[in-house]
Amino acid sequence: MRLVVFADLHLDASFAWARPDVARRRRQNLRDVLRRILAVADETGADAVLCAGDLYEHDRLSPDTRSFLCGALGAAGRPVLLAPGNHDWYGPRSAYVQLRWPENVRVFREDRLTPFELADGLTVWGAGFQGPVRPTGFFANGFAASRGGVNLGLFHGSERAGLAFEGGSKSPHAPFDAGEIERAGLCHAFVGHHHCPKSDEWLTYPGNPDPLAFGESGERGLVIADVAGDGGLRLERRSVAISQVHDVEVDVTGCSSSQEIRERVERDLRGLAGVARLTVSGELEPQVSWTRETLADLTHELDQLYVRAGRLRESYPLETIAKEPTVRGQFVRSVLAVDDLSEDERRRVLLTGLRALDGRDDLELPR
Numbered sequence: 001m002r003l004v005v006f007a008d009l010h011l012d013a014s015f016a017w018a019r020p021d022v023a024r025r026r027r028q029n030l031r032d033v034l035r036r037i038l039a040v041a042d043e044t045g046a047d048a049v050l051c052a053g054d055l056y057e058h059d060r061l062s063p064d065t066r067s068f069l070c071g072a073l074g075a076a077g078r079p080v081l082l083a084p085g086n087h088d089w090y091g092p093r094s095a096y097v098q099l100r101w102p103e104n105v106r107v108f109r110e111d112r113l114t115p116f117e118l119a120d121g122l123t124v125w126g127a128g129f130q131g132p133v134r135p136t137g138f139f140a141n142g143f144a145a146s147r148g149g150v151n152l153g154l155f156h157g158s159e160r161a162g163l164a165f166e167g168g169s170k171s172p173h174a175p176f177d178a179g180e181i182e183r184a185g186l187c188h189a190f191v192g193h194h195h196c197p198k199s200d201e202w203l204t205y206p207g208n209p210d211p212l213a214f215g216e217s218g219e220r221g222l223v224i225a226d227v228a229g230d231g232g233l234r235l236e237r238r239s240v241a242i243s244q245v246h247d248v249e250v251d252v253t254g255c256s257s258s259q260e261i262r263e264r265v266e267r268d269l270r271g272l273a274g275v276a277r278l279t280v281s282g283e284l285e286p287q288v289s290w291t292r293e294t295l296a297d298l299t300h301e302l303d304q305l306y307v308r309a310g311r312l313r314e315s316y317p318l319e320t321i322a323k324e325p326t327v328r329g330q331f332v333r334s335v336l337a338v339d340d341l342s343e344d345e346r347r348r349v350l351l352t353g354l355r356a357l358d359g360r361d362d363l364e365l366p367r
Contacts, residue, residue: 005049048118054156074102090107096109112127113153113155155192160172188233211241211245244275253283331353
């Protein structure tokens with residue numbers, strides 16, 4: 001039995017961080033990614049397609065996208081199993097209730113694990129969120145698979161160990177421990193919510209198939225799962241992403257002018273498409289003029305560029321300056337002698353003051 005599994009597509013996501021034209025393009029990319037997922041199911045001869053939640057954004061799903069979903073999934077030519085998550089939760093006003101889904105689409109409406117016999121000897125136990133928050137996991141009631149053969153799980157939730165793995169950026173919806181999957185009699189569980197892809201003996205997070213935000217790295221996409229009669233699995237990840245999202249860090253240490261900073265940044269952005277978040281870090285010589293406008297109107301081929309200052313420091317030789325018999329030296333000695341300043345506050349006071357004493361008017365400091 002071959003399954004194509006994905007999660008966390010988030011159709012009609014707002015992309016609030018993007019310009020309106022870029023956001024529209026990204027939302028279209030999500031539709032196109034769903035078509036790619038269904039095309040992979042055709043190409044590989046998959047027996048079914050499974051989605052582990054957050055197929056769409058409940059509060060933003062447009063009538064047009066609803067119609068697109070019904071048409072695309074109805075034309076899949078195989079069973080499609082959907083387990084609602086915290087963003088596409090099942091409720092009276094949800095698309096899961098209001099739409100007349102094609103016969104090949106099965107939505108797990110219950111907030112407990114219920115069975116769907118996908119094939120003789122193979123049961124998928126799925127569950128759905130019935131609201132945007134679920135503080136307890138689907139194994140909390142002592143669930144145990146009650147059917148013979150191979151039993152698989154399909155749901156949305158937070159593996160507790162994965163909360164740290166995700167960097168603390170995810171709320172613990174439907175929390176569970178991986179060991180609960182084994183104790184419940186499931187051979188494996190396909191789970192959504194954590195966007196970072198992960199697989200181990202008992203569970204698989206496919207990760208979101210198209211990047212939704214900066215910082216999302218790793219082999220995202222879908223998972224092709226070949227399930228043996230004894231419950232053994234062979235998993236293959238396949239990228240279906242369309243959007244390109246880049247995190248670029250440029251070290252400007254040694255740049256002697258703002259023009260040199262611009263040239264270094266443009267060099268590192270060369271050839272990139274999509275959107276990028278640029279972080280500028282390093283040590284700046286005191287004479288280098290820096291404001292956020294320094295990197296305005298760069299030459300690049302990106303749809304949108306976001307610029308932020310990282311750990312930027314000016315290379316004032318404070319120990320040497322503190323020994324000077326000058327106003328500048330006295331200023332540095334006085335600031336260094338203050339006990340109730342944090343390291344960052346002290347740095348900012350020193351740099352602002354030294355810039356002012358140098359007669360500079362570019363007093364903006366990167367945080």
